[in-house]
Amino acid sequence: EAAVTQSPRNKVTVTGGNVTLSCRQTNSHNYMYWYRQDTGHGLRLIHYSYGAGNLQIGDVPDGYKATRTTQEDFFLLLELASPSQTSLYFCASSDQQRGQNTLYFGAGTRLSVL
Amino acid sequence: GQQVQQSPASLVLQEGENAELQCNFSSTATRLQWFYQHPGGRLVSLFYNPSGTKHTGRLTSTTVTNERRSSLHISSSQTTDSGTYFCAIASSSFSKLVFGQGTSLSVVP
Numbered sequence: 001e002a003a004v005t006q007s008p009r010n011k012v013t014v015t016g017g018n019v020t021l022s023c024r025q026t027n028s029h030n031y032m033y034w035y036r037q038d039t040g041h042g043l044r045l046i047h048y049s050y051g052a053g054n055l056q057i058g059d060v061p062d063g064y065k066a067t068r069t070t071q072e073d074f075f076l077l078l079e080l081a082s083p084s085q086t087s088l089y090f091c092a093s094s095d096q097q098r099g100q101n102t103l104y105f106g107a108g109t110r111l112s113v114l
Numbered sequence: 115g116q117q118v119q120q121s122p123a124s125l126v127l128q129e130g131e132n133a134e135l136q137c138n139f140s141s142t143a144t145r146l147q148w149f150y151q152h153p154g155g156r157l158v159s160l161f162y163n164p165s166g167t168k169h170t171g172r173l174t175s176t177t178v179t180n181e182r183r184s185s186l187h188i189s190s191s192q193t194t195d196s197g198t199y200f201c202a203i204a205s206s207s208f209s210k211l212v213f214g215q216g217t218s219l220s221v222v223p
Contacts (some may be wrong), residue, residue: 004223029185029220033210040215041215042200042213042214043200043213044213045210045211054194058210059210088155090157102147102159102162103147103149103159103202103211104159105149105156105157105158105159106156107156108155108156108157110155
């Protein structure tokens, strides 16, 4: 089973605050993703990347930046956090180059913006 | 874009009953995956099944590609099956997965 580690697991910040969510995968997967999960919306894709230095825009990118610094590390940045960004955030990875398109998720980060 | 509809939205079963969860999608699916979300939030992959039938334990996934539907059958349900089940679809090998809204399953003793 692929290993995807997210940190922190829980985070509380205030409106206008700066937040960085971290994700590391240790299986050399080329694709990494950030999702948010909200009641009534399922999982929605924020940003994704197919390699170090690459960034692709997802379906709900507004208010988020992301950066893929290495094959292993993918960060999600909220530079001016708003209460609407209170959510459960998941990072995931997959290895589509080898045709193994299975998505592996981290444990999630619960973010509250007060 | 791709639309994914799951039904039912929620389901309550007595332990030992079977369940059939449905996933319908709007356009051809090259990739299809079923996930289970634990009540605590952890998401795990159950099946990667863009076509045909796959089994693992008490779970069976059947995808009929040309009818744009997939089902997840849970036999002899247990309380530990409680949680939310998602299907996710992509139209091509390199396009992003689109998730359904999920089916919330509660199995009571």
